[in-house]
Amino acid sequence: MLHSPAPLRIALVSLHTSPAAEPGSGDAGGMNVVVRHQAEAMASLGHTVDILTRRSSFEAPGDQQLTPGVTLRFLDAGPAEPVAKGDHEAFIDEFRIRMAALGPYDLIHSHHWFSGMAALPLARQLGIPHVQSFHSIAADESTPLSWGERAESAGRMMGEAWLARESDAVVAISDAEAATVVERLGGEADRIAVVPPGVDGTLFRPAVEPSHGRGYAVVAARLQPLKGLDLAIEAIAAVPEPLRPELVIAGDASSDFDGYVEELRALAAGRGIGAGVRFVGPQPRTDLAALLRGARVVLIPSHSETFGLVALEGAASGVPVVAAASGGLREAVVNGETGLVVESRDPAAWAEAITRILADPGLARRLSLAARDRAEHFDWLRSAEGLLTVYAALLRPGPTSVRHTLARA
CATH class of the missing domain: 3.40.50.2000 (Glycogen Phosphorylase B;)
Incomplete structure (x- = not known):
C-alpha cells in the first residue's frame, strides 16, 4: 500500500x-x-x-x-x-x-x-x-x-x-x-x-463440533422492514417439519419502528411457528459470535445491503449463509461455494435452499469450509x-x- x-x-x-x-x-x-x-x-x-x-x-x-x-x-x-x-x-x-x-x-x-x-x-x-x-x-x-x-x-x-x-x-x-x-x-x-x-477471525470462529439435530437458524439485524424478517419467518415455516429449525432473531427495533416486533410475532403465530421463533434482542459481540457458530444456517433476507457484514461473520464462523440476491450480498456470499444466494423472494424458494443445507451434511460441510477459508482473506x-x-x-x-x-x- x-x-x-x-x-x-x-x-x-x-x-x-x-x-x-x-x-x-x-x-x-x-x-x-x-x-x-x-x-x-x-x-x-x-x-x-x-x-x-x-x-x-x-x-x-x-x-x-x-x-x-x-x-x-x-x-x-x-x-x-x-x-x-x-x-x-x-x-x-x-x-x-x-x-x-x-x-x-x-x-x-x-x-x-x-x-x-x-x-x-x-x-x-x-x-x-x-x-x-x-x-x-x-x-x-x-x-x-x-x-x-x-x-x-x-x-x-x-x-x-x-x-x-x-x-x-x-x-x-x-x-x-x-x-x-x-x-x-x-x-x-x-x-x-x-x-x-x-472480520475478527479469532472472535468469529467455527465450533469445535458441528451442530446436530434440528438446531436453529439465525437472523442478526436491526428489526425493520428493510431487513426482510418477515421473509425469514415465512421461509422457516415452509421448511418440512421434520427438518425445521428454530428461528433465532437477534436485534432490536429502532424508535421509528415501534410495533414491528409485535407484527413479526403475529406473523409467526399465524404461520403456526410462534413457539419456534425466539427473539433474543441485540447481542454483545462475544455473544453474537457464540450464537452464530452454534447455528445450522445464517439467513440474510434483506431487501438491500451494501455488503452484508453478518454474512462475513457467519462465514468466519463456518456456518452456511443463505442470502438474498441484493446489492453487495452477491459479493459477500459466493453462490454454491460459501453459501446459497436466492434470486427470488418467494418463501418456498428460500425454504428449498434452507432444506438443501439441513438435509445434506456433506453440502453443509463443503459450504462451511469454503466460507471460513474465504473469510480469512478479510x-x-x-x-x-x-x-x-x-x-x-x-x-x-x-x-x-x-x-x-x-x-x-
Whole structure:
C-alpha cells in the first residue's frame, strides 16, 4: 500500500449513531462495526483517530477513549436523548458548529449522509480533504430497491447526490455500492474506491463440533422492514417439519419502528411457528459470535445491503449463509461455494435452499469450509490499509484517481 509520510490525524464522523453502541440496538448496525474496527486498526498503524458522534444521552461523557489512539467524542446537537433516525437532518448545522471547535485534522471521513452534510462544508472551509461513505443510499420509486425502503428525510436524495459529486473521494464497501453511487447519484468512477470490510477471525470462529439435530437458524439485524424478517419467518415455516429449525432473531427495533416486533410475532403465530421463533434482542459481540457458530444456517433476507457484514461473520464462523440476491450480498456470499444466494423472494424458494443445507451434511460441510477459508482473506488491518491508501492519495499534491491508486496498492 501507499503509506502517508507521517502519522495522520483523522476525524471519522458518525452523526446519528455511536460506533460504541451495540450492533442491532436502535440504529446501530454494520456501519457501527466498520467505523470502530477501521478506526482501531488505523490507530494500531500509528495514526490518531477521533470518532465524532451526537450526544444522545445525558450520561454520555464528553470524550471516551476506545483504544490507544482512538477517541470517541460526543457532540451536543439536538436533545441529549435518542430520536428517530430520520429526524437527525435537523441537527446537521449545529453538529457542524461543534465540529469546528475540534481538531486540527488532516482529513475528515464521513459515514452516512447526515455526517457528510455536516462535514463537507467544514472541510472546504478548513482546506482539507473530505471522504464520504454512504452505507445505504436512498431509493426513489423507479429503483428496484424502493420496495421495503422508506424515505428517511426530505433532503436525503439531493444531499447524497451532492456529496457524491463534491467529496474528494467516496469509499464504497462493495462493487455493488460503487455502481449505485455512479448510476443513482452521478458520482465519478475515478473518485470512488472500494474498500471491503474485515472480520475478527479469532472472535468469529467455527465450533469445535458441528451442530446436530434440528438446531436453529439465525437472523442478526436491526428489526425493520428493510431487513426482510418477515421473509425469514415465512421461509422457516415452509421448511418440512421434520427438518425445521428454530428461528433465532437477534436485534432490536429502532424508535421509528415501534410495533414491528409485535407484527413479526403475529406473523409467526399465524404461520403456526410462534413457539419456534425466539427473539433474543441485540447481542454483545462475544455473544453474537457464540450464537452464530452454534447455528445450522445464517439467513440474510434483506431487501438491500451494501455488503452484508453478518454474512462475513457467519462465514468466519463456518456456518452456511443463505442470502438474498441484493446489492453487495452477491459479493459477500459466493453462490454454491460459501453459501446459497436466492434470486427470488418467494418463501418456498428460500425454504428449498434452507432444506438443501439441513438435509445434506456433506453440502453443509463443503459450504462451511469454503466460507471460513474465504473469510480469512478479510481482516480489519487490510481494510484499514485500504483506507489509508485512499487518504494518502488525497493528501499528495496534484490530481489523482483514488480508484487507480487503490488498484495499484
